[in-house]
Amino acid sequence: MGVLTVFLDKATNLADTDFIGKTDPYVIFDLKQDNWLQNRDYGYQRSSTKSNDLHPVYGETFIWKNIEDIENLVLKVRIMDADFGSRDDKVGNCTIQLDKLGLSSRPMNVDRVVDRNIFTANGMIHLRVSYDA
Template sequence: MGVVTVVLEKMSHLKDTDGAMNHPDPYVTFHLEEDNIILDKNLGKQQSSTKKCTCNPTYNETFTFNNVDSLKNVVLMVRVFDEDFGRDDAMGKLRIKLDEEALTPGEFKNFNQKLEKSGKGMFSRDARIELKIKYDQ
């Protein structure tokens, strides 16, 4: 069985969703799934810590997903939220098809990607996320 390791390094240029006097409190969720035509297989969900009052958070947090047979049809869904009282605001998302990324087993691949818009939440077109992904067989 293989292991997918994700290192969330940082994000930048997030939208100030809470107004000029109250910056966002961002956190990230990771969903790893095998994306099949009929039945998707959930390979795990993990969440980062919340960084208070920042549009440019630094994390340096590591997440591991065990029991990954192969990278065939495996997708990492990355979603960024602003923690609020009540419902959290969606700030952006990213979908990475791991089988299309030419990951070299045992070596990290760097990703510095623009976030895509997520739902009706506030969004910055310049929002970026930096992470590293590795697959060990």
């Protein structure tokens, strides 16, 4: 059984979804294995919330244990805006096919677009990911 480690470094150029103040972003990681006959759900983990920050720095590590293998393993990343008294707003998202990265026990930089923009820089998530079999 292996261990998947995701280090959430930062997010950059996030969209401001608040009417008052700035976005209060947090990140949700959802790990699933999409196999032909039997799917596996390894659950989700959530980062801390950063107040009024469109370029939040997290420096947080997330670990999933007992991963059989990384074939068809998908990490869904959602960035949300914490709102008081209402539903949280979606800021951006991406899906990372982990088996396509060539992961090893040495952390690999993984940068992905979470929000495509025409007139401004794209919203990005910056991770370091490793898999130790």
